[in-house]
Amino acid sequence: MKWGVITFPGSLDDGDALYALRDVMGQDAFPLWHKDESLRGADCVVLPGGFSYGDYLRCGAIARFAPIMKSVARFAADGGFVFGICNGFQVLCEAHLLPGALTRNRTLSFICERVYVRVDNAATPFTRAAHQGDLLRLPIKHGDGLFVAPEAELRKMEERGQVLLRYVDANGAESDDANPNGSTRAIAGVANERFNVFGLMPHPEHAVEQMLGGEDGLRLFRSIVESVESAGRVR
Amino acid sequence: MNDRPAPMPGERPVDLDQANAHGLTADEYRVIERTLSRTPTRTELGVFSVMWSEHCSYKSSRRHLRMLPSRSELVVQAGPGENAGAIDVGDGWVAVFKIESHNHPSFVEPHQGAATGVGGILRDIFTMGARPIASMDSLKFGSFDHPRTRYLLGGVVGGIGGYGNCVGVPTVAGEVMFDEQYNANILVNAFCLGLARKGELLSARASGSGNPVIYVGSATGRDGIHGASLLASAEFDASSEAKRPTVQVGDPFTEKLLIEACLEAMQTGAIVAIQDMGAAGLTSSSSEMAARGGVGIELDLDRVPLREPGLTPYEILLSESQERMLIVCERGRESDLMSVFEKWDLHAAVIGNVTEGNRWRVRFGSKLVADIPVRALADEAPVYDRPATEPKRTPSPRIELRDVPAPREALRRLLDSPNVASKRWVYRQYDSLVLSNTIAGPGGDAAVLRIKGSRRGLALKVDSNPRACAIDPYLGTVAVVVEAARNVACTGAHPVGITNCLNYGNPERPEIMWQFIRGVEALRDAALAFGTPVVSGNVSFYNETEGRAIPPTPTIAMLGLFTDVARHVGSFFRAPGDAILLVRTASPSLAASEFGALFGVAAYSLEPIDLARENRLIEGLVAGAERGLIRSAHDVSEGGLAVALAEACFDPDAVMGAQIDGLPASGDAIAELFGEGPSTVVLSVAPENVARVTELFSGLECRMIGRVTSDPKLRIVSGFRVASAIDEDVAELRAIYEQAIPRRLGGHD
Numbered sequence: 001m002k003w004g005v006i007t008f009p010g011s012l013d014d015g016d017a018l019y020a021l022r023d024v025m026g027q028d029a030f031p032l033w034h035k036d037e038s039l040r041g042a043d044c045v046v047l048p049g050g051f052s053y054g055d056y057l058r059c060g061a062i063a064r065f066a067p068i069m070k071s072v073a074r075f076a077a078d079g080g081f082v083f084g085i086c087n088g089f090q091v092l093c094e095a096h097l098l099p100g101a102l103t104r105n106r107t108l109s110f111i112c113e114r115v116y117v118r119v120d121n122a123a124t125p126f127t128r129a130a131h132q133g134d135l136l137r138l139p140i141k142h143g144d145g146l147f148v149a150p151e152a153e154l155r156k157m158e159e160r161g162q163v164l165l166r167y168v169d170a171n172g173a174e175s176d177d178a179n180p181n182g183s184t185r186a187i188a189g190v191a192n193e194r195f196n197v198f199g200l201m202p203h204p205e206h207a208v209e210q211m212l213g214g215e216d217g218l219r220l221f222r223s224i225v226e227s228v229e230s231a232g233r234v235r
Numbered sequence: 236m237n238d239r240p241a242p243m244p245g246e247r248p249v250d251l252d253q254a255n256a257h258g259l260t261a262d263e264y265r266v267i268e269r270t271l272s273r274t275p276t277r278t279e280l281g282v283f284s285v286m287w288s289e290h291c292s293y294k295s296s297r298r299h300l301r302m303l304p305s306r307s308e309l310v311v312q313a314g315p316g317e318n319a320g321a322i323d324v325g326d327g328w329v330a331v332f333k334i335e336s337h338n339h340p341s342f343v344e345p346h347q348g349a350a351t352g353v354g355g356i357l358r359d360i361f362t363m364g365a366r367p368i369a370s371m372d373s374l375k376f377g378s379f380d381h382p383r384t385r386y387l388l389g390g391v392v393g394g395i396g397g398y399g400n401c402v403g404v405p406t407v408a409g410e411v412m413f414d415e416q417y418n419a420n421i422l423v424n425a426f427c428l429g430l431a432r433k434g435e436l437l438s439a440r441a442s443g444s445g446n447p448v449i450y451v452g453s454a455t456g457r458d459g460i461h462g463a464s465l466l467a468s469a470e471f472d473a474s475s476e477a478k479r480p481t482v483q484v485g486d487p488f489t490e491k492l493l494i495e496a497c498l499e500a501m502q503t504g505a506i507v508a509i510q511d512m513g514a515a516g517l518t519s520s521s522s523e524m525a526a527r528g529g530v531g532i533e534l535d536l537d538r539v540p541l542r543e544p545g546l547t548p549y550e551i552l553l554s555e556s557q558e559r560m561l562i563v564c565e566r567g568r569e570s571d572l573m574s575v576f577e578k579w580d581l582h583a584a585v586i587g588n589v590t591e592g593n594r595w596r597v598r599f600g601s602k603l604v605a606d607i608p609v610r611a612l613a614d615e616a617p618v619y620d621r622p623a624t625e626p627k628r629t630p631s632p633r634i635e636l637r638d639v640p641a642p643r644e645a646l647r648r649l650l651d652s653p654n655v656a657s658k659r660w661v662y663r664q665y666d667s668l669v670l671s672n673t674i675a676g677p678g679g680d681a682a683v684l685r686i687k688g689s690r691r692g693l694a695l696k697v698d699s700n701p702r703a704c705a706i707d708p709y710l711g712t713v714a715v716v717v718e719a720a721r722n723v724a725c726t727g728a729h730p731v732g733i734t735n736c737l738n739y740g741n742p743e744r745p746e747i748m749w750q751f752i753r754g755v756e757a758l759r760d761a762a763l764a765f766g767t768p769v770v771s772g773n774v775s776f777y778n779e780t781e782g783r784a785i786p787p788t789p790t791i792a793m794l795g796l797f798t799d800v801a802r803h804v805g806s807f808f809r810a811p812g813d814a815i816l817l818v819r820t821a822s823p824s825l826a827a828s829e830f831g832a833l834f835g836v837a838a839y840s841l842e843p844i845d846l847a848r849e850n851r852l853i854e855g856l857v858a859g860a861e862r863g864l865i866r867s868a869h870d871v872s873e874g875g876l877a878v879a880l881a882e883a884c885f886d887p888d889a890v891m892g893a894q895i896d897g898l899p900a901s902g903d904a905i906a907e908l909f910g911e912g913p914s915t916v917v918l919s920v921a922p923e924n925v926a927r928v929t930e931l932f933s934g935l936e937c938r939m940i941g942r943v944t945s946d947p948k949l950r951i952v953s954g955f956r957v958a959s960a961i962d963e964d965v966a967e968l969r970a971i972y973e974q975a976i977p978r979r980l981g982g983h984d
Contacts, residue, residue: 008400009488009492009579009580010488010491010492011492012401012402012403013403013669014667015670015671016669016670016671019671019687020671023687036344038256048404051400051401051487051488053359053488054401054486054487054488054489054673058486108394108399108664109664109665110396110400110661111663111664112400112662112663112664112666112667113663115692127445135958139668141400141666141668141669143400146840203668205671206668206669206671207672210669211674211685211801212671212672212673212674212685
């Protein structure tokens with residue numbers, strides 16, 4: 001399969017995502033430029049972490065207007081896989097490709113640390129290589145990761161299984177202490193209704209090598225590979 | 236010369252009073268008049284005042300810095316002269332690194348002051364063609380009880396994080412200290428390291444008459460004018476608050492674009508020379524590049540991108556607006572560079588050209604406004620041999636310890652001291668992972684980074700010890716270098732190079748000058764002993780307020796090199812049953828210790844340091860790591876052995892304990908448990924390797940003092956009277972250690 005990783009001005013983890021996909025996983029992955037409209041035949045488009053446009057207005061608020069985002073929206077509407085990490089998640093929310101919004105951490109400060117997230121729906125294209133309830137150890141590094149959505153929306157998301165990942169402690173239990181940014185219902189990652197767009201605040205691309213602290217991030221990337229290949233969607 | 240620089244309309248003729256107000260002395264002003272054979276214009280006076288400021292010219296330190304060793308077989312480039320030093324780290328890579336102070340701006344405006352400190356040092360690195368891959372910071376604040384400390388701590392940490400996180404360079408290590416002697420003058424020293432391909436380093440040496448000079452980056456505004464001269468090169472007093480407008484404002488987003496654009500532009504091969512517009516902005520970058528190349532330069536200020544209309548030539552030349560670079564481009568290839576800058580949506584403009592001869596000439600509104608010999612600005616600032624006198628001191632009596640708490644209580648109080656306690660509150664606010672090289676980030680003895688595509692790796696640490704330097708500026712500085720080398724060696728890396736930031740008071744005072752010279756001599760001696768050349772550095776004088784100087788604070792950043800980074804060693808105990816070894820070069824002492832600071836023990840004199848023995852300790856650590864014999868290694872520093880043992884048990888992922896029963900019975904129990912000097916490490920070693928490891932440290936004291944246990948308790952028993960015993964839950968100790976700073980800040984977590 002083919003992966004396209006978008007570089008917005010101010011993207012920071014775009015190189016890390018490419019490294020994880022290409023150098024660690026041996027995937028066919030290439031950069032995409034925010035001013036272009038072509039997705040170059042990617043089967044999955046990754047919106048990476050960083051501070052697009054400095055995030056001076058609101059995280060992701062400017063990037064959603066980049067020329068390439070029109071193509072991403074069309075691609076998503078056609079059922080293509082879109083994967084937003086951290087700032088990419090924020091961009092997808094701003095672009096209304098995912099529900100909810102990401103606001104200032106409750107500590108009001110940037111947080112960089114490894115956390116546990118629990119897979120709360122393993123029957124999705126983004127989590128199928130994990131089991132229901134599996135714990136993943138992934139780093140977070142963000143200042144605006146507190147997920148919010150209207151109560152009615154949250155209820156619907158829960159019913160449909162759109163909450164894929166939740167912050168938990170080492171034993172898999174939700175608790176206030178284990179919720180680093182104060183996200184509503186400890187939500188760390190969500191999918192859209194069609195389950196072809198996924199955003200998460202933790203950084204799977206920073207958890208792909210034992211030497212750098214763990215490989216749990218591979219489970220998410222591999223899920224997408226399995227999904228694309230089993231659907232025979234490879235172009 | 237057919238025309239003379241014109242004064243601006245309405246400008247009062249320059250005189251000595253104006254020169255004094257610019258921080259120039261009467262003698263310096265006379266030299267300027269003689270150099271020009273006329274009275275300078277006000278614009279020229281401003282230009283001289285920044286270029287001849289202490290901050291830019293190193294006029295008090297220059298002659299002493301020459302004594303520092305800057306060569307080794309690995310050194311590719313060493314300052315002074317270029318923007319940073321470079322060391323060959325193998326497999327075709329060179330590491331480019333430097334540390335620099337941003338003390339005064341950070342005290343006046345902590346968030347922007349610290350942020351722009353990070354931004355400035357990043358530019359010093361990528362201007363050489365190296366991609367910045369790691370940052371560190373050494374921070375000194377006043378006492379936690381001082382009303383301003385929380386504001387400054389929050390501002391500085393927020394500024395470093397806000398800039399570093401947004402620019403995509405990980406902050407991988409650092410140090411933070413709180414001491415009342417910094418109440419009125421904090422220190423913010425920022426370090427950056429970049430990697431470049433060997434042979435692809437860029438220079439800041441202008442050449443080629445007719446080559447265009449290109450400005451790229453943020454537009455020029457009025458911020459930072461006289462940051463180098465009036466703010467960085469003068470003491471603080473009651474009026475310092477009014478200097479806030481001299482602090483620049485940072486824009487990390489533009490910096491990120493500038494990094495990518497410049498690195499991409501460098502690949503075109505069209506860049507002849509490039510330099511950051513840092514202190515003294517356009518003036519220093521243009522005159523220094525011209526001086527290095529022995530050419531002249533002509534600038535047309537009408538073409539400089541401005542943030543607002545109406546800036547005078549004086550303001551344009553002296554602005555320290557951030558995120559700006561000056562490039563000398565090969566003539567005819569301007570469009571190669573311009574298309575890259577356009578791709579990254581950056582301002583860029585041709586603003587002048589290289590000329591034959593040796594003049595630095597500036598035009599504005601078609602008039603010549605400055606015409607100065609290049610070398611007068613960049614190379615011929617006055618150099619001072621300032622008087623240095625050792626201050627008279629009454630020898631401090633050896634004060635007996637009184638009213639000292641029992642060891643278990645002392646251990647708890649030490650772990651709760653902000654100087655000893657976990658700095659997680661600080662480093663959790665920094666992205667330490669971006670770029671995917673961080674094997675060991677903040678919180679250990681040194682950061683460990685891999686080099687992608689190579690087995691090699693780097694270790695980084697920044698250290699200082701103002702308490703020891705206050706007692707003895709020579710031995711204290713030696714101790715800092717020794718500690719930095721030892722920290723790097725604890726991870727298993729060979730120490731290979733140093734950059735330093737020398738923070739002192741007012742050099743016009745003989746006792747300060749004496750402290751400084753003793754510090755430089757110590758740095759020379761220690762650097763020679765370890766074979767770690769000093770490849771770059773920075774001097775920060777005038778760190779005093781109303782006549783009260785900070786303690787001498789030389790900050791040393793050490794680069795370590797792994798031939799196989801997979802062999803790196805961590806600081807946490809790893810397996811129950813492992814033997815715990817204590818290795819040291821001399822008996823412990825309470826001099827300059829955190830214990831002494833907490834419990835009111837007066838400063839003792841420092842013990843001499845035997846650099847040959849220190850070197851043996853370092854070589855043993857590296858050899859042990861390379862042979863895979865050492866499971867963990869941790870340096871004994873703030874808080875002494877008891878704290879180091881506790882810290883080694885604090886692995887959040889694997890709770891462990893330690894049973895210590897082999898300390899020498901004859902020693903002074905308090906010094907044994909809490910002494911900090913001079914060089915001690917705690918190792919854990921698989922039982923079958925104890926003999927081989929002991930052999931590595933022959934000639935040094937190396938004793939097995941206990942074992943790692945699965946029972947999460949720290950027990951320190953035999954050797955001492957029962958009342959001295961420590962028997963504590965590791966989890967409890969860790970909670971004290973982790974909560975000390977958040978508890979004082981009173982916020983969430």
